[in-house]
Amino acid sequence: MAYGRIAHEYRKNAVNGSSPLQLVIMLYDGALRFMEGGRHAIAHCDLPKQNDQLQQAQKIVMELMSCLDMEQGGEIAKNLLSIYTYVLNELVKANLEDSADRVDRCIKVMRDLRTSWASIAIPGEQVAA
Numbered sequence: 001m002a003y004g005r006i007a008h009e010y011r012k013n014a015v016n017g018s019s020p021l022q023l024v025i026m027l028y029d030g031a032l033r034f035m036e037g038g039r040h041a042i043a044h045c046d047l048p049k050q051n052d053q054l055q056q057a058q059k060i061v062m063e064l065m066s067c068l069d070m071e072q073g074g075e076i077a078k079n080l081l082s083i084y085t086y087v088l089n090e091l092v093k094a095n096l097e098d099s100a101d102r103v104d105r106c107i108k109v110m111r112d113l114r115t116s117w118a119s120i121a122i123p124g125e126q127v128a129a
Helices: 003-016 020-043 047-066 070-097 100-119
Strands: none
Touching (some): 020 047, 020 070, 070 100
């Protein structure tokens, strides 16, 4: 079995056995990883990789947006939607303008949100650092 296949199976099993909170944190981790990759690509003038990485981050942010329950989430859901919209717009602009500064702002926002989500984990629940 090839390494890529093993890694894919591992990720699939990790997702299938995760709580909703763990899944949200995984989405944040993925978005942050792609933003870091996009920032690195901007610094190295690798436009194809920059575009790919930042578009992947955008897809994850859109997934986070689509998971919001605007009826039950109330003010928190509205605030998160506003923040996600800001991040999404900044990522698009960062890609168009080759702006590492815009990516850095998005990384800060998403790191802060990830930290907040991780802080509400149930004691004993495994949440990656």
